[in-house]
Amino acid sequence: MCGADRLVKVAFSGLAPLVIEDVVVEGDLIRVRARTPEVAAACPTCGNVSSRVHGFGLRTVADLPVDERRVVVVVRVRRLVCPTRGCRQTFREQVPDVLERYQRRTGRLARVVGSVVRELAGRPGVRVLSALTICLSFNTALRCLLRLPLPPLVVPRVLGVDDFALRRRHRYATVLIDAMTRRRVDVIPSRSADAVEAWLRAHAGVEVVCRDGSGAYAEAVRRALPGAVQVADRWHIWHNLAKAAGKDVAAHSACWAKHGPPLNDGPLARTTRERWHQVHRLLDQGVGLLECARRLNLGLNTVKRYARVAEPERLVRAPKYRPTLVDPYRDHLRRRRAENPATPIPHLFEEIKTLGYSGSFNLLARYITQGRVEADRLAISPRAVARLLLTKPETLTDTQRTRFDELSTACPEMIDLTNMIRGFADLLHPRPENADRLTEWITSAREADLPHLHAFTRGLDFDRAAITAALTLPHHNGGTEGVNTKTKRIMRQMHGRAGFPLLRHRILLD
Incomplete structure (x- = not known):
């Protein structure tokens, strides 16, 4: 019997502030x-x-399950008389962590429920709790989550700001974090400049703001904190450079793709060349871009694209061929067609089929008619070329390095582009002298014949102070991007009728 009493004490140790009188098992x-x-x-x-x-009264609260059985605690509580004249006449006694006012669960059960719903929210949390023999509805689970106390709002010195989609292309919200500790600070149900400005004015103490290229955030900081330092995100700066480099690489397809399959020379390529001549003929006559678009019945952006290109060959793109099942047998096909160019394709199909080819005859026929067999090397897309130029040289394999040396020296413009990318990559390591080096880099980039890189430098000038701070100060917005990644996981679980308050609660409690 003493062992049974000891077991009861261990099982119900969380009820130690109470005097247990009886334990009854009812199924x-x-x-x-x-x-x-x-x-x-x-x-x-x-x-x-x-x-x-x-007087006395009864309170019934739920406790942690034992042996896969629900536990209900029926407690006789006292109503006591207040000794102070003029105060309330009577009051019901409370037992901290066991019998809290208005609660139907003990403190330790409430903590378990809170831990589960904080991670899984409504219905998923209810399903997990039911497996633990804790029964409650999903509405109750959401109320438990919304009652969890949020961490105190402490205004950081270095603030990270970024947006995320509540409904893509329709509604967005803003998350604010401490960029030094990556602690969540607050979530705003909008990404407008007015909403962010109102928050910054209401919470003084921010000295540095890390953000992406959003003009709304920049304007909000300028209006609310004119003396604060704005720091652009280095990842977004590099991403913008990568996009500009990809466009310049595509513009020189005729240079670096000459050893691969033949370039596109069909009706679309001929139409492109004709339009280039039409646009430049009008520009030489002094006609403006908008008037050119009206006369040629083209979009203004299309006319701008033709206008910034010095020669029509730069509009020719390398064909976008993907790896196919024929690639492993390309050497065999080259050797056979070199020996006898008139070898019928059905004969070649039967030969490589005996070597293990599992593709179709039509795939082989297209591969040959596209000129991919006679090319000196396999097809490579402009995106793959740009990736080689943007990759750290020390991480390239021997094959990639050989390909890189061949592609980056295909023409003077590709050499300039490679040097510009290498020079800017070195600027991404924050140093005080990078401010002057950035000015030198922009000057060199504008001297090169790389129109899309010129557009990138104009973007740098538009947000020059924040760009300079990003390249000279150690602060960045990486922590905010990480919070947004976790927010997407929460968004995939949905937040239903509880709406934005539930989402904000989960982000700040994560």
């Missing part, structure tokens, strides 16, 4: 009868203690 339910200890209790209004009993 899948364990009913614990208890009472409060006969000690004085403090009045919740005036704080004076009293032990004078006015």
Whole structure:
């Protein structure tokens, strides 16, 4: 019997502040009868203690399950008389962490429920809790989540700001974090300049703001904190350079793709050349871009694209061929067609089929008619070429390095582009002298015949102060991007009728 008493004490150790009188097992339910200890209790209004009993009452609360059985605790509590004249006449005693005011669960059960719903929210949390023999509805689970206390809002010195989609292309919100500790600070249900400005004015103390290239955030910081330092995100700067480099690489397809399959020379390529001549003929006559677009019935951006290109060959693109099942047998096909160019394709199909080819005849026929067999090397896309130029040289394999040396020296413009990329990559390591080096880099980039890189430098000038701070200061917006990645996981679980308050609660509690 002593061992059984010891087991009961261990199982219900969380009820130690109570006096357990009886434990009854009723099928899948364990009913614990208890009472409060006969000690004085403090009045919740005036704080004076009293032990004078006015009456008794029963409270029923749920506790952690035991042996896959639900536990219900029925407690006899006292109603005491307040000793202070003018205060409330009576009050019901509370037992901290066991019998909290208005609660139907013990403190330890509430903590378990809170931990589960904080990670899984409504219905998923209810399903996990039901496996733990804790039964509640998803509405109750959401109320438990929304009652969890949020961490205190501490305004950081270095603030990270970024947006995320509540509904893509329709509604966006803004997340704010401490860029030094990556602690979540707050979530705003908008990404407008007015909403961010109002938050910054209401929470003083921010000295540095890390952001992406958003004009709304830049304007909000300028209006609310004119003396704060704005720091652009280095990843976004490099991403913009990568896009500009990719466009310049594509413009020189005729240079670096000459050893691969033949370039596109069909009706579309001929139409492109004709339009280039039409646009430049009008420009030579002094006609403006908008008037050129009206006369030629073209979009203004299309006319700009033709206007910035010095020669029509730069509009010719390398064909976008993907790896196919024929590639492993390309050497065999080259050798056979070199020996006898008139070898029928069905004969070649049967030969490589005996070597293990599992593709179709039509795939082989297209591969040959596209000129991919006679080319000196396999097809490579402009995107793949740009990736080689943007990759750290020390991480390239021997094959990639050989390909890189061949492609980066295909023409003077490709040499200039490679040097510009290498020079800017070195600027991404923050150093105080990078401010002057950035000016030198922009000057060199504008001297090169790389129109899309010129557009990138104009973007740098538009946000020059923030760009300079990004290249000279150690602050960055990487932590905010990481929070957004976790926010997408929360968004995939949805937040239903609880809406934005639930989403904000989960982000700040994560």
